[in-house]
Amino acid sequence: MASSNNNSRQGRLVVRTENLRKDLKMGEVVVHAVRGVSLEVEAGEFLGIIGPSGSGKSTLLGLIGGLDTPTEGRIYIDGEDITNLSERALTRVRNEKIGFVFQFFNLVPTLTALENVALPVQFARNRQFNPTRRAEELLKLLGLGDRMNHRPSQLSGGQQQRVALARALANNPPLLLCDEPTGNLDSESSEVVMNALRDVQQKMGTTVVVVTHDMDVASQMDRLISLVDGRIAEDVDARSTAQMEAVRMLREKRKTGELPVVHVTEK
Ligand code: ADP
Numbered sequence: 539m540a541s542s543n544n545n546s547r548q549g550r551l552v553v554r555t556e557n558l559r560k561d562l563k564m565g566e567v568v569v570h571a572v573r574g575v576s577l578e579v580e581a582g583e584f585l586g587i588i589g590p591s592g593s594g595k596s597t598l599l600g601l602i603g604g605l606d607t608p609t610e611g612r613i614y615i616d617g618e619d620i621t622n623l624s625e626r627a628l629t630r631v632r633n634e635k636i637g638f639v640f641q642f643f644n645l646v647p648t649l650t651a652l653e654n655v656a657l658p659v660q661f662a663r664n665r666q667f668n669p670t671r672r673a674e675e676l677l678k679l680l681g682l683g684d685r686m687n688h689r690p691s692q693l694s695g696g697q698q699q700r701v702a703l704a705r706a707l708a709n710n711p712p713l714l715l716c717d718e719p720t721g722n723l724d725s726e727s728s729e730v731v732m733n734a735l736r737d738v739q740q741k742m743g744t745t746v747v748v749v750t751h752d753m754d755v756a757s758q759m760d761r762l763i764s765l766v767d768g769r770i771a772e773d774v775d776a777r778s779t780a781q782m783e784a785v786r787m788l789r790e791k792r793k794t795g796e797l798p799v800v801h802v803t804e805k
């Protein structure tokens with residue numbers, strides 16, 4: 539079994555797709571949800587996928603994550619062609635290579651934060667870590683060191699999503715796929731979760747892909763791919779575009795108090 543060293547990830551292609559297509563049947567009607575997407579994502583990237591509702595973001599993420607198989611085209615994850623794998627082999631790829639974070643946290647309500655995160659380590663086929671110690675390490679990294687024995691109902695939305703993030707990272711996957719990770723959070727919790735994702739990318743070297751329709755979230759990504767009608771409309775290095783610089787400046791000013799912070803009332 540090849541062991542992956544965080545520092546050797548740079549430059550590797552963690553995701554490569556070739557002319558990916560996905561047709562979905564809705565009754566008699568065929569929806570062309572993804573219509574020929576070719577993209578490459580290097581190890582350690584912090585990539586956003588944006589686009590209007592129905593543009594194919596979730597379908598594309600599902601294909602990359604091996605949750606679904608394409609109608610046409612090819613998908614390579616961490617160098618492995620996963621296009622025609624059996625369901626059993628895809629399950630293995632998902633378990634070893636990919637962490638998922640969704641809009642709703644889906645934590646086990648009867649387990650503590652620590653137990654939720656330790657669970658995937660206990661069930662890993664090739665166990666790399668001591669489950670409890672790994673869970674402690676990740677929860678501390680994500681600022682939840684004092685919440686490890688709380689159950690989900692005793693945690694805020696932002697805290698629950700960070701537990702879900704720790705769980706997704708439990709077996710140290712090279713690739714983290716997030717579908718609207720802040721979609722169910724107020725703006726303050728969103729910021730906490732986005733900071734956590736950035737920490738994960740920088741400290742663990744994980745490749746992070748975030749699907750979002752929130753421009754505030756999108757403005758924090760290093761690279762942005764926009765989808766329109768199942769196709770890539772734009773693919774920009776957001777670190778070098780003037781618009782993203784402007785957004786970042788406003789954000790800084792808000793932090794330093796030069797501009798008023800807009801608060802969203804917590805439920
Ligand atoms: P997004 O995540 O960008 O909102 P989706 O990938 O969910 O977009 O959907 C892309 C298109 O595929 C939409 O037209 C949607 O209605 C359709 N679609 C999504 N899921 C299904 C499904 N399970 N069956 C049929 N059509 C679907």
Ligand code: MG
Nearest residue numbers: 595596597717
């Ligand atoms: Mg979606």
